[in-house]
Amino acid sequence: MGVPVVATPQAREGLNACTDDEILTAASPADFAAAIGRVLDGDAEGDAGVDNGSIGMRARARVVSDFGWEASLARLDRLIENIGAAPTPAESSTSPAPSLSA
Numbered sequence: 001m002g003v004p005v006v007a008t009p010q011a012r013e014g015l016n017a018c019t020d021d022e023i024l025t026a027a028s029p030a031d032f033a034a035a036i037g038r039v040l041d042g043d044a045e046g047d048a049g050v051d052n053g054s055i056g057m058r059a060r061a062r063v064v065s066d067f068g069w070e071a072s073l074a075r076l077d078r079l080i081e082n083i084g085a086a087p088t089p090a091e092s093s094t095s096p097a098p099s100l101s102a
Contacts, residue, residue, distance in 0.1 A: 002056030006035040016066055022059045 006024045007015075015023065024039070026032040065071060 002058070002060035004039045004056045005059055006032055006039070016062075018059070018062060021055060022062050024055070 004024060006026050009025055009027055012018060012023060012025055024035045026035045
């Protein structure tokens with residue numbers, strides 16, 4: 001189910017430090033053409049001697065690890081814990097509340 005991906009360096013910046021064995025990077029149209037040619041020729045991993053499916057499978061494993069249910073729920077749990085630990089406005093205020101009566 002993993003598919004090799006070719007992305008620009010700018011797109012790759014937002015991918016949580018993916019490594020060269022998880023994504024192919026191309027900065028120019030010629031670079032994109034060369035990278036796509038390597039994928040189609042079955043040589044996306046160059047001298048590593050590993051088939052294209054491996055780079056795609058590693059990329060998928062990264063996505064599942066970073067964005068799957070387990071990772072998403074862990075982030076949600078941390079957020080809820082932080083909200084529960086945050087002081088309420090009344091607790092964080094050191095001065096008395098302003099009086100509404102004139």
